[in-house]
Amino acid sequence: MNNVRWLAILPFLGMLIGTAFVNNVEPLVFGMPFVLAWIVGWVVLSSVIMAIVYACDPANAKADESDERADR
Amino acid sequence: MNSALVIIFLVAAFSLGLGLLARSGKQMTLEQWTVGGRGFGALLVFLLTAGEIYTTFTFLGGSGYAYGKGASAYYILAYGTLAYVLSYWLLPPIWRYAKQERLVSQSHFFARKYESPMLGVLVAAVGVVALVPYLELQFKGLGIIVSVASYGSISSDVAIWIGAAIVTIYVIVSGVRGTAWNAAVKDFLILAIVIFLGIYLPFHYYGGYGDMFRAIDAAKPGLLAFKPQGESVLWFQSTVLLTALGFYMWPHSFGAALTAREERTFRRNAIVLPVYQLILLFVFFCGFAAILKIPGLTGPDIDLSLFRLSIQTFDPWFIGVIGAAGVLTALVPGSMILIAASTLIANDILRGLRPQTSDETVTLVARCLAPVVALLAVWLALLGGQTIVALLLMGYSFVTQLFPGLLCSLMRNNPATKAGVSAGIIVGVATVAVITLTHSTIVGLLPFLPLGVNDIHIGFIALALNVIVTAAVSAATGPAAAPALAGRA
Structure with missing residues (x-):
């Protein structure tokens, strides 16, 4: 988990730093200006990355029972 | 009254009815009224926090910003995503601590963490200051929708008053549960409409996205990428970072997070919510489609672009459906913001200064304050002058100031x-x-x-x-x- 967690930095790098290097209209991607498509790509990747982080996080695996019990 | 208005008012009445229905059988204590008794499952929390993004801000403000400022609107897509990534680690510890200490608000959180009631009062005051422009922009959106949908027969000023009255009534009768049910209806409606408009308008007028963007780029070179100066890449970076950090600093987002039943809800939402953001794309497409078809809107009027283009395109009954969705996108967040602001003043500022105040008094004061806060926002909305996006960014500038203190406290x-x-x-x-x-x-x-x-x-x-x-x-x-x-x- 500890290493997988660092993947979450990628969306920040991609959107904040990366955008500076792709600030162009052409080429259009799926009809969208390139810089917009770049941001959209990172939105989708963020979901994928968070799914990986979630799957590798032990807190989500064993929390099942204790959370249920805490509810009652 | 035309068919557009009839539909809009029916939907407003329906949402008011849902709010009343949600209340039945529940006794309204303060915890019940503000955080729904902490008993919401993943779906409702999802709708409350996700529904948050699909407010007037995105529906009218997002399309308006794309219309008037072009690439600058892209920031809206980026900041929510980064905020959700952060939320995976930020929200669970907040929720755990709040549950353990039975806290219902952000300012109590600060007050307890720093053992300083005065800091709690300060945090609450910042929250109220930031919430007022946020509420103002919802009312402004309501005004635009109702007046444009009435084809000019209802002035936007009167429309703002009507909208503010509906929000205030259902906040007083039902609190946050009313909001949650309406959030469900609203999200479904807005999803369908935004996707439809975002596909139909570009294809109807330009024959496709590529053709639309090429036409815009030819007519207005530079609009579709960040400018060298002004709203430049540096503006984008600083604005995205500011708003991503501030995303959960809003007293009402913080409050929505406390409604969860278990902490895994947040981690699961962190996976789904970024993709859910992509609906914003269709909002942008509407705004971009309007650029060459409804030229000449400037200043705060850019927020009208989506509706002006729709009116030029569709029959009145369909304007009614769009308008109804738009009204819900203002009512639902508007009511949450109103709950948050009036609870803040009663429970956090008043009780922070006079700790002996009883629960009954606080609940009563919170309810009585709702119309007062609404009036303040109506007054500001009537003054006008700012675009919807500018109003929200102002709120963010205030509310993000709470982030360093919160982060340190964790x-x-x-x-x-x-x-x-x-x-x-x-x-x-x-x-x-x-x-x-x-x-x-x-x-x-x-x-x-x-x-x-x-x-x-x-x-x-x-x-x-x-x-x-x-x-x-x-x-x-x-x-x-x-x-x-x-x-x-």
């Missing part, structure tokens, strides 16, 4: 002291207020800086000052942990 050894955090928040908020009210720029004040610095969002500069002050004052007032933070700053 660390095992909190490096910040209550004096440090208070001083930091005050300096941050004062910076935003002074720069905004005097209409000055950073380089105007400090001429030795390069001109590009002006593009950095003012809220971000205030945040930097805030961090420096928090670190310095904490170093001066806190004995043990001080060197660590000072070193980092």
Whole structure:
């Protein structure tokens, strides 16, 4: 988990730093200006990355029972 | 009254009915009224926090910004995503602590963490100040929708009053549960409409997205990418960072997070919510489609672009359906914001100053304050002058000032002291207020800086000052942990 967690930095790098290097209209991607498509790509990747982080996080695996019990 | 208005008013009445229905059988204590008794499952929390994004802000503000400012609108897509990534680690510890201490609000959270009721009052005050422009923009959106859908027969001023009255009534009768049910209806409706419009308009008028963007690029070169100056890449970066950090600092988002039944809800939402953001794309497409078809809207009028183009395209009954969705996108968040603001004043500011105030009094005061806060926002909305996006960014500049203090409080050894955090928040908020009210720029004040610095969002500069002050004052007032933070700053 500890290493997988660092993947979450990628969306920040991609959107904040990366955008500076792709600030162009052409080429259009799926009809969208390139810089917009770049941001959209990172939105989708963020979901994928968070799914990986979630799957590798032990807190989500064993929390099942204790959370249920805490509810009652 | 035309068919568009009939549909809009039927939907408003329906949502009011849902709010009343949701209330039945529940006794309204303060915890019940504000955080729904902490019993919401994943779906409702999802809708409350996700529904949050699909407010008037995106529906009218997002399309308007795409229409008027082009690429600058892209920031809206980026900041929510980064905020959700952060939420994976930020929200569970907040929720755990709040549950353990039975806290219902953000300001109680600060007050307990820093053992300082006065800091709690300060945090609540910042929250109220930030919420007012947010509420104002919902009312402004309502005004636009109802008046445009009435084809001019209802003035936008009257429409603002009608909308404010509906929001206030259902907040008073049902609290947050009413909001949650309406959020479900609203999300479904807005999803369908935005996707439809975002596909139909570009294809109907231009034959496709590529053709639409090529036409815009030819007519207005430079609009579709960030500008070299002004709303440049630097503006984008600082604005996205500011708003991503501030995303959960809103008293009502914080409050929505507390409604969860278990902490895994947040982690699961962090996976789904970024993709859910993509619906914003269709909102942008509507705004872009309007650029060449409804030319000439400027200033605050850019927020009208989606509706003007729809009116030119569709029959009145369909304008009614769009308008109804738009009305819900203002009513639902509007009611949450109103709950948050009136609860803040009653439960956090009033009780912070007079701790002996009873629960009954606080609940009563909160309910009585709802119309007062609504009136204030109506008054500001009637004054007008700002675009919807500008209003929200102003709110963000204030509310993000709470982030450093919150982050420090979650660390095992909190490096910040209550004096440090208070001083930091005050300096941050004062910076935003002074720069905004005097209409000055950073380089105007400090001429030795390069001109590009002006593009950095003012809220971000205030945040930097805030961090420096928090670190310095904490170093001066806190004995043990001080060197660590000072070193980092």
